[in-house]
Amino acid sequence: MRLRERPVLLGELGISFPECACDECSAKCPCARNQHKAMSAALRSLAGPARIACLSSMQELRFHECPTFKRLPSYVGELGVLQELSFSFMARLKALPDARGLTALQSLQISYCPKIKQLPMGIGELPSLKHLTLEGLNELEEVPGPFTALESMYICFGEEIGQLGTGGGELGSRKELTLERCYGLNDLPILTALEQLHIEERDPSLTHIGEMAALRELQLRDVTV
Numbered sequence: 001m002r003l004r005e006r007p008v009l010l011g012e013l014g015i016s017f018p019e020c021a022c023d024e025c026s027a028k029c030p031c032a033r034n035q036h037k038a039m040s041a042a043l044r045s046l047a048g049p050a051r052i053a054c055l056s057s058m059q060e061l062r063f064h065e066c067p068t069f070k071r072l073p074s075y076v077g078e079l080g081v082l083q084e085l086s087f088s089f090m091a092r093l094k095a096l097p098d099a100r101g102l103t104a105l106q107s108l109q110i111s112y113c114p115k116i117k118q119l120p121m122g123i124g125e126l127p128s129l130k131h132l133t134l135e136g137l138n139e140l141e142e143v144p145g146p147f148t149a150l151e152s153m154y155i156c157f158g159e160e161i162g163q164l165g166t167g168g169g170e171l172g173s174r175k176e177l178t179l180e181r182c183y184g185l186n187d188l189p190i191l192t193a194l195e196q197l198h199i200e201e202r203d204p205s206l207t208h209i210g211e212m213a214a215l216r217e218l219q220l221r222d223v224t225v
Contacts, residue, residue, distance in 0.1 A: 060084040071095045077102060077120065083128075087113055096120040104128050112136035119143065134158055141184075152176040159183050175214075199223055
């Protein structure tokens with residue numbers, strides 16, 4: 001099997017990873033294992049304060065299908081100009097680094113990382129975070145606030161989530177909220193700035209809906225009220 005080189009840039013640091021040349025690559029494929037080994041080695045090589053400067057210009061960072069990762073280096077949470085961050089299909093990932101250093105982060109997506117039980121520390125305090133997507137986090141129990149800048153939140157298959165926001169109170173300035181299959185969520189917080197609310201396949205208590213004065217659009221699908 002022939003491997004071809006694909007340059008992948010991490011900020012200003014150029015690292016090349018072998019890419020599979022076949023059409024049916026899987027986690028058991030030798031070239032896929034080489035990819036994972038190369039990525040792990042690259043992350044280890046970036047450890048330490050001196051290496052963080054190499055990533056000082058990074059604005060977008062995505063981790064996808066890295067099955068051997070259980071945690072990430074702490075410097076990922078120190079990238080001060082990072083605007084977009086996503087984690088997807090990382091079966092062994094258990095913890096995310098402290099996010100309080102991600103002051104420019106605008107979009108965070110965490111999808112199908114089934115061992116994640118808590119969101120990153122400080123995530124609800126980020127001043128620039130506008131869009132939050134959480135999918136397939138079966139062990140996640142709470143989405144903390146206050147998310148003062150948040151405009152949209154999408155949660156799907158958050159079956160254990162029982163609370164949005166600390167104490168169930170006001171939760172940011174979000175304008176759009178979508179909840180799909182969040183069976184453990186019994187009530188919604190007061191969202192005075194919310195304009196669009198979409199709920200699918202859950203039975204929520206809508207006791208606060210009369211206090212959502214800005215609400216312009218409400219969609220309920222397969223919902224028993």
